[in-house]
Amino acid sequence: MANCAQCSNEAVVGERCLPHHIEGCPTDDVGRPVLAELDLSGRRLDDVQLDNLVITGDLNCAGTTFRGPLRVRDVDVGGFVDFNHAQMQAYVSIQGLTAGGPFRMRDAVLERDVYLSRVACTGVATLARSTLAGSVEIDGWRAHSLDLRRTTFQHRALLQLGDVTRVYLLRAGFQRGVRLTFAGPTRFDLQEVDLGGPSAITAAAPTVEAWRMQDRPILGRTLGTDLSQVRLSYVDLSECSFAGAHHLDKLTVEDWHGWRTSPRGLWVTHRVTLADEHRVRGHARWALPGPAGREAPSLDSVQADYHALRSMMQDRKDQRAASDFYYGEMEMRRIGLRRSVRSGLQARNWRAAFSAMGEWLLLCLYWLLSGYGQRAWRAFTTLAVVVAVAAGALDRWGFQTPTAYDDALRYALRAASTLLRGSDVALTPTGDWIELVLRLVAPLLLALGLLAIRERVRR
Structure with a gap:
């Protein structure tokens, strides 16, 4: 190789070394060499x-x-x-x-x-x-x-x-972990990413301090990635699909506000949801904003994701989040049983259809009466309706002597408050059956309501 015409260094550009080549170039208004x-x-x-x-x-x-x-x-x-x-x-x-x-x-x-x-x-x-x-x-x-x-980072990044x-980040390898910080609403996927050490993914400090929720990074999917050493902080998970992720129960999510929530409605409980639940439901009311390009995972997959995230929140003693994820898990199970019943009836597989129907009806009652033991107001509202209806039935058919509705209501309340105390009023055979049903159903509804309260306030 030739040497520079001005020094003994190797010539890089023409007959000059790089420093002398740059030195011989014209400069701009602020004195910078221009090449x-x-x-x-x-x-x-x-x-x-x-x-x-x-x-x-x-x-x-x-x-x-x-x-x-x-x-x-x-x-x-x-x-x-x-x-x-x-x-x-x-x-x-x-x-x-x-x-x-x-x-x-x-x-x-x-x-x-x-x-x-x-x-x-x-x-x-x-x-x-x-x-x-x-x-x-x-x-x-x-x-x-x-x-x-497919970039490989052999040291911590x-x-x-x-x-x-x-x-x-498809198949990127962070062999000793990574700290990934985003200053804006960057979209990214953790698809088959190798995270060999503790890793943190977070929004930039100014975004967190100013509470600029619109500037959080947006996680799309976690397919094939081991999340056991990952901590997500102020990451938007409202579109994230956790289908195919490994060790989801070991994931750490620090920001409660990153999840999607269910749509408002009379028969829809407001709660934290996974984007995949919206995809598997397929109703316009549950549709995700933006173009629909991602295929919906299976119901079993979403149910397993809810179960793993519930375990993660229980380990962190966050009972509120765990309750919402349990609700989602049970919803996926109920919808799956309903579809099994429907497919069994369409295929005329009567044994499979009726086998799933019994469990589906039981779950429907559990959902309707107490929100799977998570919604106290449903249980107490049902209890009030049952007592009021029982009082009206007793007033009309239950007593051997005519009785006012106020007295029948007080009697129904006393009957609903105990399982064992006998009747102190002469009842007709119909009244005996009404009282028996009330003594069995009312304590069950009361227990469901108290259970739901306990789940909400437990820490």
Whole structure:
């Protein structure tokens, strides 16, 4: 290789080394060297430092081997930045790089520590299929999307993203965990992501402090990812599908307000729900906002997700959330039994249909009377209706001598308050049956109401 015409260093651009080439370029109004383009592709370089430059064209370092440190600071590039297939054997520091095109570092190998700060580009910034062996800190990135598919981080990574619309993490590997912070409503999926250490995904501190709920990151799906070491804080889970996730019961969710809720209605209990429940129900009332592109999982899958999340909340002693997830679990079970009954009747499989029908009717009563033991007002309202109806029936058919409704109501209340006390009023045979039913049903409804109160106030 030829040496620089001005020094003994290796010539990189034409007959000059990189520093002398930059030194010989014209400058702009603030004294920054202006290069038409910089092509370092395929070379082997010992020490590269680009500081306070303007490159009107492209910065091409594809296939370059950096044997020494790479330092880039306050560089404006008019076109793309390309580090594809580059091999960086020493420390890499890129601070304040602005590109008019995409930023590409695909299939690169970075053997030492990496610091990438204030990188902004138009279009996609990609580190796909790259291997980063040292510690990684990415701070303040701005791009339309960030592609980290099949990227391997062998050391713990710190990723603090700025204005990024979407992050692709398919089969990314964080072998010692990651702390991923979003400054805006970035959409991302944890699809077959390898999280080998404790990991935290959170909104940026200013978003949390200002309570800007619209700027929380949005998690889409967790298919094939082990969530046992993941902590989600101020992440929007209103569209998230947990189908196919591993160890969902070990997930930690710190923000109660990230979940979706059920639609308001007379027969719909307001509660926290999973987006997948809205998908499997299929009713317009339960439809999710935006385009419907995701396939609904099975009812059994959603029921299992509710069960796992209920276990997670119970471990955290958050009984309110656990109660809502239990309600959702039972709803999925009831809807599944109803569909089993319907399919059995349509297929004329009478044994299967009637076998599921008994359990379905029992669950329907449990839901109607007490909201699966979670809604005290239903049990107490039903108890009041039962006592009022029983008093009217006793007034009309129950007593051997005519009695006013007020007296019948007091008698029904006394009968509803005990199982064993005998009747102190002469009743007709019909009255005996009414009293017997009341003595059996009323304590059951009272117990369901007290159970629901206990579930709500327990901590």
